[in-house]
Structure formats: structure tokens, C-alpha cells
Amino acid sequence: AAGVIQSPRHLIKExxxxxxxxxxPIPxxxxxxxxxxxPGQDPQFLISFYEKMQSDKGSIPDRFSAQQFSDYHSELNMSSxxxxxxxxxxxxxxPTGTSTNNEQFFGPGTRLTVL
Amino acid sequence: GIQVEQSPPDLILQEGANSTLRCNFSDSVNNLQWFHQNPWGQLINLFYIPSGTKQNGRLSATTVATERYSLLYISSSQTTDSGVYFCAVENTNAGKSTFGDGTTLTVKP
Known part of the structure; x- marks a missing residue:
């Protein structure tokens, strides 16, 4: 079965x-x-999108922005x-953000290292 | 926001032993999931269980929503069961999940 795809898997930045x-996302x-x-923490929610509109926002820094495109893929942009x-x-x-059945399926993750 | 507490924080077992992991939450929830994070960092869905009982092989889970807790049972543990087990709940209808701190399980051969 198709899973959530994330890219890149690893990223090193200055x-x-x-x-x-x-x-x-899954089709x-x-x-x-x-x-x-x-490291050593639990996952913290940043932001979510439903039908290309932002549906909820968590502890996302102002330096970060995200969007969901017409094909439902999403990009997280991180600056500074x-x-x-x-x-x-x-x-x-x-499958849907507004029903009571919204089991979440996670991608493999992108490991970001900032040097 | 909702608080999620998992216990125990760490658990060491001998291969073949059984274990019970607990997740308490501070408010009513719409959804509850159990995940296994393997040593490579992947979050693997174990159960989607806002209420009731489910079983999948050696694993089973029970959520008593009215009493605000969920239990994950692992029977006949194997070394590949090692990793961190997270409980995540959702109670806002917006879908975001709040994770507990996790239980780190180590199964020794």
C-alpha cells in the first residue's frame, strides 16, 4: 500500500x-x-492543512511557513x-480532517541537521 | 491543552515476557493512536483505538474513554519490539495529535 513520502530524507544546512x-500524502x-x-523528545505538532487551507497551528516558529498545493502535497519552508x-x-x-475518523499515517521523516 | 502521560517511562524485558504500557489523558478525546518508533526513527501505526479493544497478533490495546486511559499489551516480546512506544490523542476536531513522552522498551535476548 502507498505510504506518505517525504523528501529529502536527510538534510544538512548551515x-x-x-x-x-x-x-x-497517501492518495x-x-x-x-x-x-x-x-532528540529524545516526543513529536510536537507544527501545522496542518485540510483541502489546501490551514486548519490548525501549533508551536511553529514565525521563521517557518507551510502550504498545501492543489495536488495535496505540502511543503514546509524554514528560513534563518x-x-x-x-x-x-x-x-x-x-483521509479527512473534519470527521471523527482521522487516523494519521506518518511518513519516514526528514532528519535536518543545522551546523 | 490536553495532557498525556505514559508509564512506565522505561521498561526492560527478557525476550518472551509480557508487558503492559499505560496512557492517561486529561480530557475526553476524539481519537487515540498507539505508535512504535523503531531505532531508525520510523513511526509505525499500531492501533487506532478511541475506544474499545483491538488485537493484532501479539499486540492488543484497550481504551476506556470514560476513564481517560488506554493500555497497550505486548505478549511474548521479541528483540524487534524494542523502541519507543507513543500514545497520541486528538481532542480538537482539527486533527492535530498530542503525544505522550513515550515508553522506551528494551527487550533483551
């Missing part, structure tokens, strides 16, 4: 650089979520990178 993470899933997992942004970034998708 401080103050920018990064773009991409997420391709027919219209909701995408982004999570950040620091800081050492503390080094983390595993997960994308998850679910």
Missing part, C-alpha cells in the same frame, strides 16, 4: 540558511500534518535556520 521539506488523503521531533531547528520532521496524512 545556520541562517533556508530549507524546504516536501511531503506527499485520497486530503489532510496533512507537520510535526517536529527533537538555527542550531535548535535540528530535528526529525514528520509529515502525516489522514
Amino acid at each position: 545556520k541562517r540558511e533556508t530549507a524546504t521539506l516536501k511531503c506527499y 485520497r488523503h486530503d489532510t496533512v500534518y507537520w510535526y517536529q521531533q527533537g 535556520l538555527e542550531l535548535g531547528d535540528s530535528a526529525l520532521y514528520f509529515c502525516a496524512s489522514s
Whole structure:
């Protein structure tokens, strides 16, 4: 079965650089979520999109922005990178963001290292 | 926001032993999931269980929504069961999940 695809899988950047993470949800899933997992931490919700509109926002820094495109893929843009942004970034998708059944399926993650 | 507490934080088992992991949450939830994060960082769906009981092989889970807790049972544990087990709940209808701190399981051969 198709799963959530994330690219790149690994990314190394310098401080103050920018990064773009991409997420391709499971086909027919219209909701995408982004999570950040620091070393030894649990995943923390950043932002979500339903039908290309932002549906919820968590602890996402102002330096980060995201969007969902017409084909439902999503991109997380990160600017002015800081050492503390080094983390595993997960994308998850679910079949719908407004029903009571929104089981989330997670991608393999993008491991971002900021030097 | 909703609080999610998992216990125990760490668990060491001998291969073949059984275990029970607990997840308590502070408010009513729409959804609850259990995940296994393997040593490579992948989050693997184990159960989607906002209420009731489910079983999948050696694993089973029970959620008692009215009492705000869920249990994950692992029987006849194997070394490949090692990793971190997360409980994640959702209670906002917007879909975002709040994770517990996880239980780190180590199964020794």
C-alpha cells in the first residue's frame, strides 16, 4: 500500500540558511500534518492543512511557513535556520480532517541537521 | 491543552515476557493512536483505538474513554519490539495529535 513520502530524507544546512521539506500524502488523503521531533523528545505538532487551507497551528516558529498545493502535497519552508531547528520532521496524512475518523499515517521523516 | 502521560517511562524485558504500557489523558478525546518508533526513527501505526479493544497478533490495546486511559499489551516480546512506544490523542476536531513522552522498551535476548 502507498505510504506518505517525504523528501529529502536527510538534510544538512548551515545556520541562517533556508530549507524546504516536501511531503506527499497517501492518495485520497486530503489532510496533512507537520510535526517536529527533537532528540529524545516526543513529536510536537507544527501545522496542518485540510483541502489546501490551514486548519490548525501549533508551536511553529514565525521563521517557518507551510502550504498545501492543489495536488495535496505540502511543503514546509524554514528560513534563518538555527542550531535548535535540528530535528526529525514528520509529515502525516489522514483521509479527512473534519470527521471523527482521522487516523494519521506518518511518513519516514526528514532528519535536518543545522551546523 | 490536553495532557498525556505514559508509564512506565522505561521498561526492560527478557525476550518472551509480557508487558503492559499505560496512557492517561486529561480530557475526553476524539481519537487515540498507539505508535512504535523503531531505532531508525520510523513511526509505525499500531492501533487506532478511541475506544474499545483491538488485537493484532501479539499486540492488543484497550481504551476506556470514560476513564481517560488506554493500555497497550505486548505478549511474548521479541528483540524487534524494542523502541519507543507513543500514545497520541486528538481532542480538537482539527486533527492535530498530542503525544505522550513515550515508553522506551528494551527487550533483551
